[in-house]
Amino acid sequence: MAGLEGRTALVTGGSRGIGRAICVRLAADGADVAINYANNAEAANEVADEVRALGRRAEVYQADVADRAAVEAMCEQAVGDLGRIDILVNNAGLGSAYVNRPKITEATTEQYQTLLGANLWGAIHTVQALVPQMRAADRGDVVMISSVATEGMAPGYGLYALSKAAMEAMAHTLAKEEREHGIRVNVVAPGLVDTDMGRALVSALTGHDDVDMRERDASSPFGYVCEPADIAATVAHLVGEDGRYITNQKIRVNGGGF
Numbered sequence: 001m002a003g004l005e006g007r008t009a010l011v012t013g014g015s016r017g018i019g020r021a022i023c024v025r026l027a028a029d030g031a032d033v034a035i036n037y038a039n040n041a042e043a044a045n046e047v048a049d050e051v052r053a054l055g056r057r058a059e060v061y062q063a064d065v066a067d068r069a070a071v072e073a074m075c076e077q078a079v080g081d082l083g084r085i086d087i088l089v090n091n092a093g094l095g096s097a098y099v100n101r102p103k104i105t106e107a108t109t110e111q112y113q114t115l116l117g118a119n120l121w122g123a124i125h126t127v128q129a130l131v132p133q134m135r136a137a138d139r140g141d142v143v144m145i146s147s148v149a150t151e152g153m154a155p156g157y158g159l160y161a162l163s164k165a166a167m168e169a170m171a172h173t174l175a176k177e178e179r180e181h182g183i184r185v186n187v188v189a190p191g192l193v194d195t196d197m198g199r200a201l202v203s204a205l206t207g208h209d210d211v212d213m214r215e216r217d218a219s220s221p222f223g224y225v226c227e228p229a230d231i232a233a234t235v236a237h238l239v240g241e242d243g244r245y246i247t248n249q250k251i252r253v254n255g256g257g258f
């Protein structure tokens with residue numbers, strides 16, 4: 001569905017996986033898109049090409065979201081380039097497998113800082129840099145990509161769950177603080193999604209480096225592992241006209257769980 005014409009989105013971690021699908025979907029619905037990435041410039045530029053092929057404007061910004069100064073510079077540049085940002089999707093993140101799933105008692109300060117930096121501080125930095133300028137727009141939207149991991153609290157996934165649960169807490173407070181300015185704030189919580197991070201998770205769980213997600217389709221809800229486009233469709237609904245009365249909500253996109 002169209003309806004985002006005239007609106008401008010910044011998607012963190014837009015170069016791959018779920019973020020990539022969100023960039024393309026928001027562009028298909030009419031938004032111009034600022035695409036953030038950490039390391040993978042080639043992938044980010046491919047996403048920009050896809051957005052432009054849809055007739056929308058795309059700009060690409062390298063920034064480690066854990067780095068406040070880098071995020072501030074990116075946001076200032078994006079607002080300058082695109083006029084304003086009225087949709088912020090905090091999607092960039094690192095999974096538990098990235099830090100080898102340490103136990104709470106054994107994780108190093110560096111491991112805590114790595115996951116909290118990308119998953120929690122990244123969201124804090126972008127919110128602080130972009131929400132104030134959103135207040136001048138007719139409408140603003142912030143979507144946090146969390147995870148159903150915040151409900152499972154599984155051993156070995158504590159650092160990840162901690163970072164995402166804190167991000168959710170921030171979202172629910174922000175929704176109340178910013179409603180008077182027309183800003184909607186929601187959380188989207190996927191289960192397993194077919195992305196690089198999803199494959200890393202399955203690899204860690206099974207001990208196999210060579211993960212074939214198709215082998216998991218039959219045992220997944222609805223007969224397939226959730227695709228990035230399923231998450232992007234939920235984000236599009238929330239930030240679109242049909243989502244105008246939805247704020248302060250958490251939507252699980254996990255096929256109902258197991």
Ligand code: NAP
Pocket residue numbers: 012013014015016017018019036037038039040041043063064065066090091092093094095117118122145146147148189190191192193194195196197198199201
């Ligand atoms: P992915 O395939 O690993 O892609 C991660 C994206 O985040 C990439 O674009 C990456 O940029 C970017 N990124 C990572 N660290 C960053 C940083 N410090 N600064 C800026 N960008 C950074 O992950 P995904 O599966 O699409 O996950 C997206 C979000 O969904 C994450 O927040 C994740 O926690 C959440 N999630 C995923 C699943 C799943 O099963 N996949 C389930 C629940 C929740 P580069 O390309 O430059 O590296």
